[in-house]
Amino acid sequence: MNRDDGLEGKVAVISGGASGIGRALAVAYARAGAHSVVGYYPGDPHDAGETVAAVEAAGGRCAAVEVDVRSFEQTERLAQAALDGFGRLDIAVAAAGILRRQSLAEMTDDAWDDMLSVDLTGVLRVFRSCASRMAEGGAMVATSSIAGGVYGWDDHAHYAAAKSGVLGLCRSLAVELAGRGIRVNAVIPGLIESPQSLDSVNSLGPDGLRAAGKVIPAGRVGTVDEAARVIRFLTSADAAYVTGQSVVVDGGLTVRWPS
Numbered sequence: 001m002n003r004d005d006g007l008e009g010k011v012a013v014i015s016g017g018a019s020g021i022g023r024a025l026a027v028a029y030a031r032a033g034a035h036s037v038v039g040y041y042p043g044d045p046h047d048a049g050e051t052v053a054a055v056e057a058a059g060g061r062c063a064a065v066e067v068d069v070r071s072f073e074q075t076e077r078l079a080q081a082a083l084d085g086f087g088r089l090d091i092a093v094a095a096a097g098i099l100r101r102q103s104l105a106e107m108t109d110d111a112w113d114d115m116l117s118v119d120l121t122g123v124l125r126v127f128r129s130c131a132s133r134m135a136e137g138g139a140m141v142a143t144s145s146i147a148g149g150v151y152g153w154d155d156h157a158h159y160a161a162a163k164s165g166v167l168g169l170c171r172s173l174a175v176e177l178a179g180r181g182i183r184v185n186a187v188i189p190g191l192i193e194s195p196q197s198l199d200s201v202n203s204l205g206p207d208g209l210r211a212a213g214k215v216i217p218a219g220r221v222g223t224v225d226e227a228a229r230v231i232r233f234l235t236s237a238d239a240a241y242v243t244g245q246s247v248v249v250d251g252g253l254t255v256r257w258p259s
Contacts (some may be wrong), residue, residue: 006237008033011086013079015039015069016096020194021143024095024228026051030060035086038237039067039078039096039126046195048058061086070114071095071120079242080127091131091235094123094142101202103155112158119162123169127184131173137181139235140173142166143227144246149188150254155176167246174244183243185234190250191221218251 015183016037017020026036026165040048046062055062097119123142148154148160174184197203213220
């Protein structure tokens with residue numbers, strides 16, 4: 001196992017760790033010798049205990065903490081759990097998010113505000129709580145989306161606006177926190193098979209993903225493990241001179257000439 005990436009013994013806080021990219025990332029850290037504190041939303045149908053079990057099976061240690069990223073008090077508790085449980089906090093990954101299909105005509109102020117409170121301001125809350133406790137030379141990554149980060153998406157204006165805002169937030173924090181040696185980057189996942197994208201009501205669903213895979217140069221949609229490994233890289237010593245960047249993980253979708 002490669003231990004040259006500087007991750008061994010590090011501690012990561014991951015919001016949205018009950019499933020999807022967050023769960024895959026916690027396991028990826030375990031394989032690199034790092035430990036994690038995963039935040040999970042109590043209303044999420046996925047079991048954070050399964051994340052803990054997967055991490056332990058991979059040789060790592062993991063604590064699951066209930067958190068609603070709409071609340072700064074709760075993100076404070078999430079970040080503090082890393083210090084209380086492991087004695088340090090080196091990495092913060094904001095992966096919690098919601099996805100709702102809603103047209104402009106149907107959009108309410110409450111629906112707009114709730115989306116941004118989770119998918120954009122929730123990132124800020126996680127980063128603000130973790131930055132105040134983070135060791136020098138730490139790293140932070142937020143998950144944006146190809147929707148908003150690159151493309152527009154009909155009936156998802158609030159989601160795309162939030163995910164676009166994540167990019168500006170990360171660029172600005174990269175400048176602000178550089179003096180402390182803290183790097184801040186974003187990943188822009190393309191079409192990744194996850195519980196969120198498999199939701200036929202609010203996203204593409206299984207049939208939509210299969211159809212989309214045919215137009216992606218790689219010939220398929222991506223996996224949560226593939227997205228997680230990019231985040232792991234961005235928070236490792238291998239990416240020590242990378243900050244303020246947005247890395248697209250899409251199998252070539254955004255560079256394909258329309259046909």
